[in-house]
Amino acid sequence: MTAAGEVRWRVVGREGGSVVLVDLDAGLDEVRRERVGPDRWAVEASAADPSARWVWSDTARWYPDLLAAGSVVARCQDLRLCHAILRASSLVTEAAALRADGAWDAPSTAAPAAVEPALFDLDPDGGAGVGSRTVPEGIDDALAELRRQAAALASSGDPGRLRLLLAAESAGALLAAEMHAAGVPWSIEVHEGILEQALGPRPAGGGVPARVQELADAVRAALGDGRASLDSQPKLLRSLHRAGVPARSTSRWELAEYEHPVIEPLLAYKKLMRLMTANGWTWLDEWTAGGRFRPVYVPGGVVTGRWASSGGGALQLPRALRPAVHADPGWTLVVADVAQLEPRVLAAMSGDLALAEAARGRDLYDGIVASGAIATRAEAKIAMLGAMYGATTGDSGRLVPALRRAYPRAMGLVDAAARTGESGGAVTTWLGRSSAPAGSEWHEVQARAGGPDASDAECAQARRSAGDRGRFTRNFVVQGTAAEWALAWLADLRGLLAELPAVPVEQGAEASGPVFSRRAHLCFFLHDEIIVHAPLAQAEAVADAVARSAERAARLLFGGFPIDFPLDLRISIDAAKG
Template sequence: MRTAVAVGPGTGGVLRTLAEDGTPAAPARAVPDLVAAIDGQERADAPRWVWPSTARLYPRLLDAGVRVARCHDLELAENLLLGHAGRHGEPRSVRAAWARLRGEPVPPDRQPRDRPAQPSLFGDDAGQDEPADDIEQVVAVHAAQQRAIAGLDGFALLAAAESAGALVAAEMGHDGLPWSAEEHDALLTELLGPRPPGGLRPRRLQDLADRISAAFGPRVHVNPDSPAQILKAFAAAGLPIPSTRAHVLKRLDHPAVPLLLEYKELSRLHTAHGWTWLDTWVSGGRFRPEYVVGGVVSGRWATSGGGALQIPRVLRRAVVADPGWSLVVADAAQLEPRVLAALAGDRAFTEAAAHGDLYAALSDAFTGDGDGGLTARAKAKLALLSAMYGGGTGEAVQLLAVLKNRFPDAFGYVEAAARAGESGRLVRSRLGRTCPPPSAGWRELTSAGDGDTPPGSQQGTAARALRSRGRFTRNFVVQATAADWALALLGSLRRRLTVLTFPRLVFFQHDEVIVHTPAELAGDVAAAVLAAADEARRLLFGDTPVVFPMEIAVVDRYADAK
């Protein structure tokens, strides 16, 4: 059973029961308290809720202590369907979808900055500035989506997984990642010195800045935050360089280089995750970021605040479980190469991917090849990554030739995706997530290129554009399918954790999850992770022998997991 939801002004709304194909199964009914109505029906029937946006409505339910098992997120589904049709970037709101159905002008989506400020403490003004949803539009758009999804192989699972991911994202933002402000402050003090007054550099950074200037001589003052001043100082010292990137600096023999490298690292920590970040994003012992489901075209998530997907390794010691609780940290080993093995169906490659260490299992194909001093396992890894990401220089050329000879179907799979991209065609993930089409400018540029011309010419520019899109689509089919698998894992794991009642998913990053759990349930959570990974494998790839092993650690703090 499905129930459509239209959020009304104030606390009310409209609900309507639907059949699985989206046709109405009962009259619409207005409810004065939408949250209470959803809570009551969830307890009684646990329908799949059909609503415009999980990101907008579900936090309101979570704040009231209401959690739901399933939903269909109309905006996310519309975005996937638009992408499948090669129409990335078109408005995806219910109003926009309704207008498309009726052949009317399509209104733009509301931008995040246009949304109302956070409601007051008691919620009396919750949603008062948001326009009310129209239940007729919700029902019609959902029915149209169901018809479209029914004609696309695998897409029903993709839409369900994307919607489940939206529930997980909202719940993780609500529950928060356990975070010790005391540990974080102690770490910053240890590395940077005491917290400085506003606007000043921490003591350690100021000391490094003074030593950097001194390294260039008594008459030179260099602001290490100014690349222009750094370039000028090195040029004056007879060491002209094109940029201040770390790999460029490391080639220089100058006393300022190690100081600059240390300054860059500590300054990055202070800017991105210093005391201001701590004040903004951590409260009540929890870090609560804002996740954006499908924020990247490949299906990977992004964040609109907090930088949860880029927690530096040095900060992981601040992620500490509550007393009596544990962190179950699990990540998929060598996920993308295993996805390629399952996608390609290459028999020899698939047999190798049935082992724990894929690179080691493939290493016999590379023994004695190349002269770069790499181990056979390292060569196998380099060859696979080059095949998936489009590498083709140095020893990688020889290793790719070995890969092509030993595993022709695997190599051919990504090569076909690259050729499709170079010809301007679309490629898709296992479940149907679709890459963006090339721009009109790309088509105009590449229509005159023959791919075999001097690099500085117009045709040479076109050839580079062709190769660049080929590298993108080559990786897209693998990375987007890995995102499909990860979403299926999240949905399955969330369902299994619900049975255990207390454990909470508190972190997700591409191929890694963290569950915060009572210590006595850690073993059950680990088993749930393994079962979810296997279910995701079967959902996407059927009875493939490729395994997707999860490396699991039960720890008190995140830093101890690896």
């Protein structure tokens, strides 16, 4: 890491038909301006100081070129992502300049092609961004936005947290591009084996696999209707009614409540159809190539700060398919996930020592049981989820009060967040990401319900939308802070992995691309779990880095507060062969 005074900022943007690189000193004063050809910029830039902090409009727009040219950058500031955080953050007191320029509220360049805004597609709050499709790419736009962001940061009473958040968010953007470039090592053989085991051999010419056909036949026989349609919910529901199953929907948990010969084969049929349509042979053909699955990660794609993804359903890969993630020969996978990330984050951010004590060194739910607050682990789990999600009824809602008595500080934090949301306000995560306040439409609904001639329906609607918002803001502070912890973990781990030596060419994992074929690299991230693809000889070093970065993330966010984040960490056993 370079000391703050030595940071060199490299800003990249367009000017006319050229790409322009501008070097700034630590005071953001311009020291050098260089015009390079649009096709050559990445190659020329990659020869420069790799420790510089790159500043660009949108990582997804600029970084893939650098990666393709064989260059990894250590740090960046993603102006689009940082803009989104700063313009909304309640920690920023001077956000007017940021909010004035709606051009920076546009989606990422790399997002799925934005559709033309419809004629009447007006933002209900009249906010900025209407009609603009991507963020500005001009060099002067970037320089101006960087200075606005620096000013906004300086206006914050606590710039340290926001600086952490912006750095973590930007590191995440780098990582998202890198993981797309590297891809998830994917064994088509294993995947096909799972499909064949479950569905039967791949049918020629788009037919129905044998196992699916058998189940369909069994369902139709049980329904007493050889031509019953199983894939249309309304038609299936009518068939069920005729057969004496008075279900209101065709959802799995409702069907499971009925005793009828059709239920078992129908549930099995639905499960197989789901596997086939979502992750079957078509998915393999479409989303894997050269032994890699390359989803598009969308950092900051979820309002809470979590990542979203686009293409291939990377964030929904069924657990049954995980064995298809398979290291290259001579490489291995280091897999880690955090146990009970969100309640641990809640304990730390609320300063709840009792909950932290329940969490320390063990399963958090076991700890709650040991404290005597709740009788069984299963109940402790649904109570905690209910507290963080805002459950009011059922087993979950019934158990929350016990949690409230045992952990008043932690529960007080989420309860307060809920009250803020119910009254239309915005809430903020530990590092300073704020939710949007309620829009004008929401306030109108509340106002109508408070009026003298409000109908029962209007009152009910207002109560419901207030409750919806309360549950959203209740969860936002926890989910959002958990996302921040995960980003800090990723960013630190990324740095540690970069310090590991490269392996010789002949030991490389070629499909990981020019940059990562010889280096341990993150290849998958899902909210609280990661997979690192690593040369076999570095497995232990990588596992150690994964554990150390988790500890460092905890200290970075929560200082000396006594909370730990235990990992379930394993080195894949399948990698040795091959």
